[in-house]
Amino acid sequence: xxxxNDMNIVDTKEETDKKCPQxxxxxDFDPASGKMKCPYCEYEEAIPVKKDKPKKAxxxxxxxxxxxxxxxxxxxxxTVLCKACGAESIYDTMQTxxxxxxxxxxxxxxxxxxxxxxxxxxxxxxxxxxxxxxxFKKWIKRKWFCPKLAKESAKPKRFNGIYLPYWTFDSxxxxxxxxxxxxxxxRKDRDGNTxxxxxxxxxxxxxxxxxxxxxxxxxxxxxMYMLRQLEPFDTEKNEAYKPEYIAGFVAERYSLxxxxxxKQAMKLMKERITRHVASDIRSKHNADDTRNIQLDxxxxxxxxKYLLLPIWVSNFKYNDKVYQFMVNGQTGKVAGKTPLSIxxxxxxxxxxxxxxxxxxxxxxxx
Numbered sequence: 001x002x003x004x005n006d007m008n009i010v011d012t013k014e015e016t017d018k019k020c021p022q023x024x025x026x027x028d029f030d031p032a033s034g035k036m037k038c039p040y041c042e043y044e045e046a047i048p049v050k051k052d053k054p055k056k057a058x059x060x061x062x063x064x065x066x067x068x069x070x071x072x073x074x075x076x077x078x079t080v081l082c083k084a085c086g087a088e089s090i091y092d093t094m095q096t097x098x099x100x101x102x103x104x105x106x107x108x109x110x111x112x113x114x115x116x117x118x119x120x121x122x123x124x125x126x127x128x129x130x131x132x133x134x135x136f137k138k139w140i141k142r143k144w145f146c147p148k149l150a151k152e153s154a155k156p157k158r159f160n161g162i163y164l165p166y167w168t169f170d171s172x173x174x175x176x177x178x179x180x181x182x183x184x185x186x187r188k189d190r191d192g193n194t195x196x197x198x199x200x201x202x203x204x205x206x207x208x209x210x211x212x213x214x215x216x217x218x219x220x221x222x223x224m225y226m227l228r229q230l231e232p233f234d235t236e237k238n239e240a241y242k243p244e245y246i247a248g249f250v251a252e253r254y255s256l257x258x259x260x261x262x263k264q265a266m267k268l269m270k271e272r273i274t275r276h277v278a279s280d281i282r283s284k285h286n287a288d289d290t291r292n293i294q295l296d297x298x299x300x301x302x303x304x305k306y307l308l309l310p311i312w313v314s315n316f317k318y319n320d321k322v323y324q325f326m327v328n329g330q331t332g333k334v335a336g337k338t339p340l341s342i343x344x345x346x347x348x349x350x351x352x353x354x355x356x357x358x359x360x361x362x363x364x365x366x
Contacts, residue, residue: 018045018247020038020041021043021045023038025038025039025040025041027045028247028249029124029245029247029249031124031125031126031329032126034047036244047244047245053240054240056240057238058120058240060120060303060305061302061303062258062262062302065304067258068257068258068259070257070259117254117306118241119251120241120306121239121240121241121306122241122308122309123234123237123307123308123310125310125330126310127328127330127331131332132159133156133159133314136156136314136334137154139334139336145341145348146339147341147344149318150318150338153318154316156315156325159314159327160250160313161249161329162250162251162311162313163245163249163251163252163308164217164218164252164308164309165218165251165254166217166218166306166307167215167216167218167261167305168213168214168216168235168304168305169211169214169216169261169304170210170214171211171299171301171302171303172210172301173209173269174298174300175207175208175273175298176204176205176295177205177277177296179277179278179291179293179294180202180203181203181282181287181290182199182288182289182291183199183201184289185197185198198289203281203285209273211272211273213235214265214269215235216261216264216265218254218256218261219252219254219255220255223324223326226336229335230311230327230331230333230334233330234330235309245308246308266299270295274295277293277295309330311326312326314327321339323337323338
């Protein structure tokens, strides 16, 4: 078994630490071409496709899974010896890929534990770091409450490309529901003023739905709210995991295990189903609103995938404070934090109050 593990590590190193046949430089995965590319002489080489291997991540049966526990990667560090130059580097134990800071060698660091699930697929980067930088500049220009000086001086530091771990879940669902729907009626009082009244009616029924690729972040190391803003990812465009895709990038292992991830997925699915049930009720009864919707949902045929999804991470400094932002490495969507201009906020609030007061004065809302 040890011999087999050593062979796997050597094979992985050869694929992700591939030397350029023209100049001998270490080749990286290139988002623009989807190939391995030498950053020195720009030689490109396609990633080999194996006919006997699946092209995409396979759906796995949830009830048959045995490796379901959470992991505490990220708490400790580990020392890794670079096989290219012999230098020792310290890494967070959550990382599975990195670049040697001494010689630039790409490395894929396999988990020492056997009680882990290997990635089934990866959504490769299709946005380059230069494109991510341009997208950030356009994004921050649209931030109205961000000070003008911050927009002009905001220059992101070097982008770090990282593959983050996600679980996806599929399930057939059947939900029994009950709730209320409201029909609005317009009434005039004795003074001739118009009022809207809502009549509420009880309803119940059954809703069936197949939910595909409900996404659950499998690490707590990053800003979850910011990452949610980067969604959606087109997870259908995943590729079966190959080490070449993460050459030159950092990748993280999951810390949220499959069992607890499914609990989160169920919550997200129920929220999704509730929205769809509310929409169905409004359509069926030509209603204006719904409330108090309660579900009893049965989940069947549950499957999962473990995917690595691409994120560009960077930051900029303004007034001695660091602001982080992220770019979806597949779609280019940007999310992040920016400074706030207090004068702009005050002026906007005053303007809104003035407009509301004017509308009342003109009798628009009477």
